[in-house]
Amino acid sequence: xxxxxxxxxxxxxxxxxxxxxxxxxxxxxxxxxxxxxxxxxxxxxxxxxxxxxxxxxxxxxxxxxxxxxxxxxxxxxxxxxxxxx
Amino acid sequence: xxxxxxxxxxxxxxxxxxxxxxxxxxxxxxxxxxxxxxxxxxxxxxxxxxxxxxxxxxxxxxxxxxxxxxxxxxxxxxxxxxxxxxxxxxxxxxxxxxxxxxxxxxxxxxxxxxxxxxxxxxxxxxxxxxxxxxxxxxxxx
Numbered sequence: 001x002x003x004x005x006x007x008x009x010x011x012x013x014x015x016x017x018x019x020x021x022x023x024x025x026x027x028x029x030x031x032x033x034x035x036x037x038x039x040x041x042x043x044x045x046x047x048x049x050x051x052x053x054x055x056x057x058x059x060x061x062x063x064x065x066x067x068x069x070x071x072x073x074x075x076x077x078x079x080x081x082x083x084x085x
Numbered sequence: 086x087x088x089x090x091x092x093x094x095x096x097x098x099x100x101x102x103x104x105x106x107x108x109x110x111x112x113x114x115x116x117x118x119x120x121x122x123x124x125x126x127x128x129x130x131x132x133x134x135x136x137x138x139x140x141x142x143x144x145x146x147x148x149x150x151x152x153x154x155x156x157x158x159x160x161x162x163x164x165x166x167x168x169x170x171x172x173x174x175x176x177x178x179x180x181x182x183x184x185x186x187x188x189x190x191x192x193x194x195x196x197x198x199x200x201x202x203x204x205x206x207x208x209x210x211x212x213x214x215x216x217x218x219x220x221x222x223x224x225x226x
Binding site for chain 1: 143144169170171172194196199203204205206207
């Protein structure tokens with residue numbers, strides 16, 4: 001169940017950010033999404049926040065919360081599970 | 086979509102040794118256009134700071150078509166795209182006034198940061214009425 005959500009989130013990241021050369025398997029469950037790891041930037045964060053709200057009804061107000069939520073796909077899945085509408 | 090227009094004249098210190106405007110100065114002209122537009126809607130950098138925010142530029146594109154030269158009268162045209170996230174993208178056109186020849190086009194994206202360094206993931210409610218007035222003025226739908 002949790003694995004389904006992790007895969008779903010990886011696909012969402014790839015589709016939302018149009019990461020053409022990245023497959024879900026390339027994103028490690030525990031690797032950081034920003035900076036090192038997947039290397040996303042601030043605009044990517046803003047895009048993801050919109051997609052996450054639209055899909056799961058979750059609200060991430062700013063990067064203070066974001067740095068915990070986007071620590072990894074696993075952390076994101078945990079946040080979505082706890083906060084989804 | 087409507088563009089707001091501001092006029093400037095090319096100054097001596099903006100021209101390089103090839104007699105044309107140095108490429109970096111167009112970016113400063115974008116700022117002249119954006120400031121003139123945003124001042125009308127209480128969205129200037131000072132207004133932002135008073136509300137507790139800054140709006141750093143995170144992306145910039147600039148395409149050069151024709152050079153501007155010393156003494157040319159220039160029109161900087163500025164508009165903004167409809168925000169789909171907590172970022173503002175401005176589009177610019179730099180024209181020579183005499184024949185309205187398009188010299189340069191550009192685009193800049195700014196995000197919103199609180200003064201404590203947090204990147205805001207949503208546009209704060211207190212900015213919404215001013216932003217809406219700006220979008221209405223520019224007929225951005």
